Amino acid sequence: MSFKTTFYRIANPINKRFSFERFSQKLPFQDLILVYHLVSDADLKHAKHLFPYRSEKQFERDLDFLLKHFDFIDWETFLRNKIEKVKTKKPTILLTFDDGYSEFYDIIVPILKxxxxxxxxxxxxxxxxxxxxMWRNKASLIVSEIIDNELLQNKISKFQDFGSDLKTNINSILKINFKNQNQLDDIANHLEIDFNDYLKKNPVYLTTEQLINLKNDGFGISSHGWNHPLYNQLSLTEQLENTQKSLDYMKENQLSxxxxxxxxxxxxxxxxFFDNVFNENPKLKFTFGSAGLKLDSYPKNLQRIPIETGNYSAEEILKNEILYYQLLRKINKNKIIRS
Ligand SMILES: [Zn+2]
Incomplete structure (x- = not known):
C-alpha cells in the first residue's frame, strides 16, 4: 500500500468531522484540475478492475458539492487566468476525463449540460x-470473465506460467504491462474471449461522429497519447512519437x-521530453499529469487530482489532498523535480 493510500485511510475519518471551509482556506492554488474516467450505473467488465467509477447519483453528488465551493471554468478561461494571472473570487475547477469512454457522451455530458x-x-x-x-481494458475484461466462469478458472490454471491459485492468476493478469500486452491476446485466445465481439456488443469508446458532436457542443477533445502507453517504459523517441501521432490526429480532425x-x-x-514536445508543437499550451495536488518543476506541466480514488467522495478526496499537500510542503516534497 502506498504512503498516500495509508494517509487517506488515517486522515479520512478525522477529516469527516470538519466542514470543507476549514480545508478550502488552506488550498495551495486557486485553480484545481480534476480527472475522472467514466460514470456509470452498469457493471463494466472492461473497466471494473482498473479504477473505481462513480454511479450517476454519486457523480451528481460530487458536482453539487463542487458547485458550492468552486467555479467550474472552460479551457479558454483557464488559459486566460493562467496567462494573465487573474485572481478569481472563488477557486476554480477545470474538469477533465481520460480515455474517451463512450459514457462521456451517453451519461456524463447530459449531466454536465x-x-x-x-x-x-x-x-x-x-x-x-x-x-x-485498449490493453488495460483487455486485462479487466479477462479478469471479469475468469471470476464469473469456473470453466475459465480451470483453463487459465493450466496455461503457461499460471497456477491453481485464482487470486495469484488475477494479479498476474492485471500486472501485464504495455510492452508485454501481447500476452493478453494469448490469454484471451486460450480462453476464447473475443475482444472484437465484445466491442461490437458494447461500444466502449467514443466514435468519430460523437467527437464531432461533442466539439460542436463546446466540449474539449484532446490528446492522451496514441494508444495509452506507460510513458516511462518507452524510450524518449518512442515517447515523442506516441505523443506526436496523437497530436497530429487532433489537428487532422480539427480537435484540440x-x-x-x-x-x-x-x-x-x-x-x-517536455522541451522537445513544446518545441515541435508551438500550439501546445500545457501538458497534464495526475499526481494530485502538487507543483511541477516543469512550469507547463500541471498536475491533476484523480477524483475517483478508492470509494471516497470528491469532498473527502479534496480534504485529504489539501492536508496531504501541507504535509508534503513541510518535508519539501510538494514539488515534482525533473532532471
Ligand atoms: Zn488513461
Missing part, C-alpha cells in the same frame, strides 16, 4: 470507433492540439 459545466476528454485516437480494445494528458503517469519523464 444540465449543470452548465465544461469538460475536456483526453482520448487515445487508436481506440476511437471501437476498432480495437493545445493540450496533452499523460496516460497513467508522468513519473520519471524528464525535461528533454
Amino acid at each position: 444540465r449543470k452548465g459545466i465544461f469538460a475536456i476528454n483526453f482520448i487515445n485516437p487508436k481506440f476511437i470507433d471501437n476498432k480495437e480494445m 492540439n493545445d493540450s496533452f494528458a499523460f496516460p497513467f503517469t508522468d513519473y520519471l519523464i524528464d525535461n528533454q
